[in-house]
Amino acid sequence: MPDVFVRKLGHISELMDDDIARLSELTSCTQIIKPHTVLIQEGESCRSAQILLSGFACCYKRLHDRGRQIVAYRVPGDAEGLHGGPARVADYSLVTVTPCIGATIDRETIDDLIEHHPRIARSFWQSVLDERRLLCEWLMNVGQRPAPQRVAYLIHELFERLETVDLTRGSSVELPLTQQDLADTAGLSHVHVNRVLHSLKHSRMIDFNGRTIIIHDAARLKRFADSCASFPSRPAA
Amino acid sequence: MPDVFVRKLGHISELMDDDIARLSELTSCTQIIKPHTVLIQEGESCRSAQILLSGFACCYKRLHDRGRQIVAYRVPGDAEGLHGGPARVADYSLVTVTPCIGATIDRETIDDLIEHHPRIARSFWQSVLDERRLLCEWLMNVGQRPAPQRVAYLIHELFERLETVDLTRGSSVELPLTQQDLADTAGLSHVHVNRVLHSLKHSRMIDFNGRTIIIHDAARLKRFADSCASFPSRPAA
DNA sequence: CGATCGGTTGATCGGTCTCAATGCAGGTGG
C-alpha cells in the first residue's frame, strides 16, 4: 500500500506501477518534525520539495507590521515545491501546526522525475494547478463573502480535503487550528471568528467541542456558504 | 524582434534561438477580439491556450447571486492555460476588457513543447508559478489591507507589470478599467473605490484623468500599501 | 434627443474591529 502522498497523486492523475515504486522510494525516508517548526521562510530561496505524510502545516505571508495571511493549508498527502525549474524564492513561509511526518526531495530529483516520468510530471502539474484553484477560491472567499459564509466555506473545504485522505470519522473531523488561525485565513479578527463559529453552531450548521468539528449536513453547509443569507438560517422550525 | 509574449517568457527563463523561433511561429497566427468577449467560461472544459499579444483581459469567478471576484488581469504578453496535462475544467472565466489581439495554441502543441523543449517547459513552469505568486499577493491584499492600501497596492502592481512590457509612458499608464472592475478586484464597493481613489489623489499618491493614471513616486505608493497608516498620509507639509 | 454607462456625492446603516476583562486548561517550577 503506497503512502498518502503517492495515493493522492495517483488520484488526480493516472500512475503506473513503476511510477509508484519510484515515488514510494523517495518518500520512504521520513523525518519527524515538531509543531510550529518553520520549514520554509518567505523570501528565502528553497532548494527542495517537502512532502507531508502526516500532520498539519500552513503557508502564510506577513504584511510588514500587520497580521499574517494564511494562504494555504497542507494536510497529509500534500506537498510543497512540486514544480520544475530552478530553485525559486519562496512566496510564503511554511510552518508546521502539529507534529508532522515529512519527506524531502531535492530539486535535481524533482527535475529528473519531470523529465523522465511523463505520468509523474502530469501529476505534478495537476497538483500545482489544484493549488491555484484553491487560491482562487480563497480569494473569492475573502473578497466576496460575509464573515459567516466565509468561515462556513473554509470548514467545508477542509472537511472535504480531509475526507479524501480518510482523516474524517463519519461527519466529524479533528481540526488542529486555533480560532486565530481561522481568522488569519479568513481575513477576520479572532474575536469575530469566535462569534461566527457560535452562531453557526447555534443554527445547527456545525457543532464543535475542543478541536473536533461535526458537520451534520455538508451539502447544507456548502449551500449556506454560497448563499447571501444575512444571518445563519435556523434549521426549519 | 520577437513578440511581447516570447519576450516576456525569455525574461523569466532563458530561451535559445530555436525556442524563440518555434514560439514565434505559434504566435504568428493572430486574431482580433472584441471587448467584453468571453474567451473561457468558468466550469467549462478548455482545450487550448490563449496568448494575449495586445489589449487587456481579466479572469473572474462568480458567486451564485452575489458579485464577481476578479482573480487576475491579463496584460499583453500574458497567457492563459500554459500548463501541461490534459484539458481541465476552467477555474474561472476569461473575458476581454478592451479590444485584443490574441493567438491560440492547442493543448497537443503545448504538451509537445513541454516534452521536447526543456527550456520552454521551464518558462511555462515559471509563468504558472508567477500566477500563483500574484494570487497569494492578492489574497493577502484583500485579507489584510484596509481599503486605501488595497487600492494602492493594485495600482502599483499593475503599473509595474505594464512597465515591463513598455506600456507606461514615464510615470503615467493607461488603465482601461472601470472603478467597478477595481472594486471587484479589491473586494470593495465601487462607491468606496471612488472615494478611496480621490483620497489617494488628494494625498498626492496618484493622479488620474479619465483612464490615465500618474504615479509620482512608485516607491512611496508601495510603502504606503505596506504601511498601516489609517489614512493616506499627506505629502510632507 | 433619449438612453445608457460610468463617475461623483451625500446620508444612513450595520457588520466587523478594537479594546478590555474573564475564564479555563495545561505545563512548570518551587
Next chain:
DNA sequence: CCACCTGCATTGAGACCGATCAACCGATCG
C-alpha cells in the same frame, strides 16, 4: 501539591470602516 504562567476561548461595549441606497452629472452613442 500548589502557585504561577501562558495560550486559547469567550463575552461585552463602543467605535469605525465600508456597504447600501439614492440622486445627479457628464459623456458617449445610436
